[in-house]
Amino acid sequence: MNAIISASDLAVAAAAAPAPVLLDVRWQLSTAKAAGAPAFDGRAEYEAGHIPGAVFVDLDRELASAPGERGRHPLPDMAEFGAAMRRAGVSFGRPVVVYDGGQGWAAARAWWLLRWTGHPDVRVLDGGLAAWQGPLSTDVPVPEEGDFVPAPGASGLLDADGAAALARRGLLLDARAGERYRGEVEPIDRVGGHIPGAVSAPTTDNMLADGRFRPAEDLRARFKTLGADDGGEVGVYCGSGVSGAHEVLALAVAGIPAALYVGSWSEWSSDPARPVAVGPDPQ
The missing domain is CATH 3.40.250.10 (Rhodanese-like domain)
Structure with missing residues (x-):
């Protein structure tokens, strides 16, 4: 689907x-x-x-x-x-x-x-x-109660240790803007930089100028260039698990399953004991 x-x-x-x-x-x-x-x-x-x-x-x-x-x-x-x-x-x-x-x-x-x-x-x-080209409404609906009960999956989620390990053995993508990855600026979190071994992959590069996703074949080519091929493990993080989810969605459009580090840089950088890499290279 x-x-x-x-x-x-x-x-x-x-x-x-x-x-x-x-x-x-x-x-x-x-x-x-x-x-x-x-x-x-x-x-x-x-x-x-x-x-x-x-x-x-x-x-x-x-x-x-x-x-x-x-x-x-x-x-x-x-x-x-x-x-x-x-x-x-x-x-x-x-x-x-x-x-x-x-x-x-x-x-x-x-x-x-x-x-x-x-x-x-x-x-x-x-x-x-x-x-959306259709009409908009100001009516606030009161829907019939649904029956959804969350059953968290056994995969698809990374914690800090899992993200660090994946950066070493597979592919960990950093969905933030390149300047935050490189540590040149950090407007929100304690310190700038990235998880050692992570690859810069701004999620904005997955989009067309009108805000829609690039075609699936273009996304597959992009992620292959970044190292996502041959069925290897892929993970994503961002600042706080929001734009990273957008990159996981782009990967899904490309047919590539990926896990999300929800805590992302806001969790990682809050602990001074965790290593921080700066500059354009993963290490």
């Missing part, structure tokens, strides 16, 4: 019965608070207009636990995550389509969590809300 869906295909699916469950996960990574500017409000954006029938999901509160030693967006409590998904109408027997404002990072986080916890049919709207 393709991990993404076009806006035109979603319009057809939304008019069919049963229509997919639609989750609106608008969110932005922002340093606005430090600058004194108002923070992005995903719920307000949702209430101003969303795809008809979509339910808002709060990334910070429903797709992550509170920030701390495990990173800025650690895994959510599974009972709370399951309850949030059931409130949104998510059930095992009904497909789910997730979208955000267009960047795709937040939608990918929801996609990854639902897939990792056992939902069989989840896709991300390619290009996000900006790609």
Whole structure:
């Protein structure tokens, strides 16, 4: 099953019965608070207009636990995550389509969590809300309670030790911007740089100018150039497990399975005992 869906295909699916469950996960990574500017409000954006029938999901509160030693967006409590998904109408027997404002990072986080916890049919709207050509609604639906109960997978998730080991034996991709990987700037976390052995692979390079994913064959070629071939193990991390989920989604579009280090650099760099590499090379 393709991990993404076009806006035109979603319009057809939304008019069919049963229509997919639609989750609106608008969110932005922002340093606005430090600058004194108002923070992005995903719920307000949702209430101003969303795809008809979509339910808002709060990334910070429903797709992550509170920030701390495990990173800025650690895994959510599974009972709370399951309850949030059931409130949104998510059930095992009904497909789910997730979208955000267009960047795709937040939608990918929801996609990854639902897939990792056992939902069989989840896709991300390619290009996000900006790609949607249909009407928008300000009605806030109250869906029928779903039956989804998370069952975390035995694979697909890395911790700090697992990420370090994978960087040595396989391929660990760093989805952040190149300047953060190289340690030239670090606007959010304690220190800049990367996990020793990780390869720089900004997730923004997986996208077309209009916010949609590059064709699958282009993505396969890109990841092969980075070292993802011959069925070897692949893992991804980013700043806090959000843009990294987007790279895992891009890998899925390319037909390459990958694990996500959810704690990512925000967890790794919080411990001064963990090694930090800087510069353009993995080591």
